[in-house]
Amino acid sequence: QVHLVESGGGLVKPGGSLRLSCVASGFIFGDYSMSWIRQAPGKGLEWVASISSSSVSANYADSVKGRFTISRDNAQNSLFLQMRSLTDEDTAVYYCARAVYPLSSGYSNWGQGILVTVSS
Amino acid sequence: NFMLTQPHSVSESPGKTVTISCTGSGGNIASNYVQWYQQRPGSAPTTLIYEDNQRPSGVPDRFSGSIDSSSNSVSLTISGLKTEDEADYYCQSFDITTGVVFGGGTKLTVL
Numbered sequence: 001q002v003h004l005v006e007s008g009g010g011l012v013k014p015g016g017s018l019r020l021s022c023v024a025s026g027f028i029f030g031d032y033s034m035s036w037i038r039q040a041p042g043k044g045l046e047w048v049a050s051i052s053s054s055s056v057s058a059n060y061a062d063s064v065k066g067r068f069t070i071s072r073d074n075a076q077n078s079l080f081l082q083m084r085s086l087t088d089e090d091t092a093v094y095y096c097a098r099a100v101y102p103l104s105s106g107y108s109n110w111g112q113g114i115l116v117t118v119s120s
Numbered sequence: 121n122f123m124l125t126q127p128h129s130v131s132e133s134p135g136k137t138v139t140i141s142c143t144g145s146g147g148n149i150a151s152n153y154v155q156w157y158q159q160r161p162g163s164a165p166t167t168l169i170y171e172d173n174q175r176p177s178g179v180p181d182r183f184s185g186s187i188d189s190s191s192n193s194v195s196l197t198i199s200g201l202k203t204e205d206e207a208d209y210y211c212q213s214f215d216i217t218t219g220v221v222f223g224g225g226t227k228l229t230v231l
Contacts, residue, residue, distance in 0.1 A: 035220065045157070045165065045210050047220035059219055100170045105214035106155035108176060110164045 002026040004096050004111035011117045016086050022079040022096030022111055030054070030074035033099045035107065036081045038092035038116075048094070049081065053102055063089075086118045122147035122215035124223035131229040136201050140226045142211035143193040152214040154194045156185055159225075160207045168209075169196060198228075206230045 008020040020036070035050040049070040051058045058070050069082040079096050093115050097107040125143045132138040142154065156169040167176050169185035172194060187194045198205055211223040 037220075037222075044208075044225040045159075045212075045222045047222060050220065061219060095164060100155070100167075104153070104170070105220060106153055106167075106170045106212060107157075108167050108170065110166065113164050 002098065002109040004098065004109055006094065006096055006111045006114035009094065009114035009116045011119060012086055013120050014087055014118055016118070017082070017084045018086065018116060020081040020083070020094055020096075020114060020116070024077045024079065024096075024098070027098070029072075029077040031102050033102065033104075034072060034079045035097045035099070036070060036079075036094055037097055037107075037110075038090075038094045039113075040089075040092040043092075046092075051079070083116070086116075088118050090116060091118045092116060122213075122218045122221055124149075124211050124213060124221055126209075126211060126223040126226045128224070129227040129229065131231055132201055134201050134203060134230055137197060137199040138201060138228065140196045140198075140209050140211075140228070141193050142195070142223050143191070144213070145192070146218075147215050148189075149192045149194060149213065150187060150189045154185070154187065155212045156183075156196045157210045157212065158207050159210065165210065201230050203230050 003025045006022045012018050036048040049060045051070045067085045071080045093113040095113045096111045098109040100106045100108040123145045153171040157165040159165040173185040182199045184197045208225045210225045
């Protein structure tokens, strides 16, 4: 059974940094592309970033490009999101998600989400 | 930029059938697969439909997806509505220029 567990969220001041982690189990992590998706309070889902199975390619939403970095450690079955220069608009629940198939752009599994609050 | 537009809300009675639309703009919706996700209040999203009309194991066949290329839209149909189907529903696809795209979500009320 696929499990994705996020951690690393919390309260951070504007301009600050935070690193999210997602530990995966129940599948061969290194075979699948992975993504981060967020949801601001009371709002819809917003794609943040995706990374290919072998880290060859990474893509970002315009809203986070240049501030966020997605990475992964296939040996540790882990996905990361380094967030810098945070603003209150980054306040959201952040989900990690696994692709349906190794190269799919859709998602089959989601983590439970982790809350990031940017506030002074 | 490619965008997906959903109705803000729909409502229907238990036992009935409801259809939620998702219309593409700025691109051809048939160019990439569409997924549908269900999000119950206070919970993470779960996948209902992938690749336009495929159901993951465990998703009841009351849920079905279809595509209408002539209107550049896809639809999620839920038959035999149950009160537990009350949730937010999101369509999602991909565009080579925009990246991963989500619709704004549709709140389904079952009353």
